[in-house]
Amino acid sequence: MTAPIYWLNGRIRPAAEAVLPLNDHGLLYGDGVFEGIRFYHRRPFRLTAHLERLEASARALLLELPYDRAALERAVTETIAAFDGSDGYLRLVATRGAGTLGLDPAGCAAPNLFLIADRVAVVGAGRRETGIELITASTRRPGPTVLDPRIKSLNYLNNILAKLEARRAGADEALLLNQHGYLTEGTAENLFLARGAILYTPPVSDGALDGITRAVVLELCAREGIEACERSLTPYDLYTADECFLCGTGAELIPVRAADGRPLTAAPGPLYRRLETAFRALIDEESTR
Ligand code: PMP
Helix, strand or coil: CCCCEEEECCEEECHHHCCCCCCEHHHHHCCEEEEEEEEECCEECCHHHHHHHHHHHHHHCCCCCCCCHHHHHHHHHHHHHHCCCCCEEEEEEEECCECCCCCCHHHCCCCEEEEEEECCCCCCCCHHHHCEEEEECCCCCCCCCCCCCCCCECCCHHHHHHHHHHHHCCCCEEEEECCCCCEEEECCCEEEEEECCEEEECCHHHCCCCCHHHHHHHHHHHHHCCCEEECCCCHHHHHCCCEEEEEECCCEEEEEEEECCEECCCCCCHHHHHHHHHHHHHHHHHHHC
């Protein structure tokens, strides 16, 4: 087992020293932002997009990141270099910092920023071949009138409740609907459905994170000549889809074989297979040039 690497406030530290105060508002209130970034061949995949999203999330919360873009890039490079493995996953977190026991961030001294490099397995290896089973969760994804889902904040309780519901139902993963009953995304993945030769994904404005892997899939569709469009989708679209897959940094691309106990016609389907192959080729292309 390779040991995780911890980078905290400026340098790599042994696990025992990679600690934050108990009164950090990231812990007390989920007041903070984060990114999950994969690295392949020791190179972070789509780092600029991740840092742009982190900066946007922080800006939306008026959380001033303690490092500029170049310093964040250096922190990422250092953490990957210290990790014993060429492929892995980075968690980059900025918290509001230590403060008083009230939720006003004005009482917080300075944000804390840390990185963890480790391995991650969102699904068991075999699941990529057989496909996973989904449920639609009773927990809804809050819309932009509640908390804009484009902010990648430390508040993941809706997603955690949905994940618990999936596990208790014997399924692998849950999809969250928005307040109007439209599909949004999985607990940590964006959603694609295929009907015939066309792929559909919910618009981010229906309540999904503006996923970086989702954007990569849309790019690959353009390259591969696969028609793909954003459209509001309901459980009916899911139940009658020819294919369904989820995508995310941790998940990469995962085919879905059943939803709410209804088998899908083809998992992993032909579009999934084409995109999975193109995705692996893109990773190699970007991380070895
Ligand atoms: N939705 C949610 C709620 C997520 O947490 C994630 C993982 N970051 C995704 C979608 C997938 O986004 P990305 O491809 O940028 O990792």
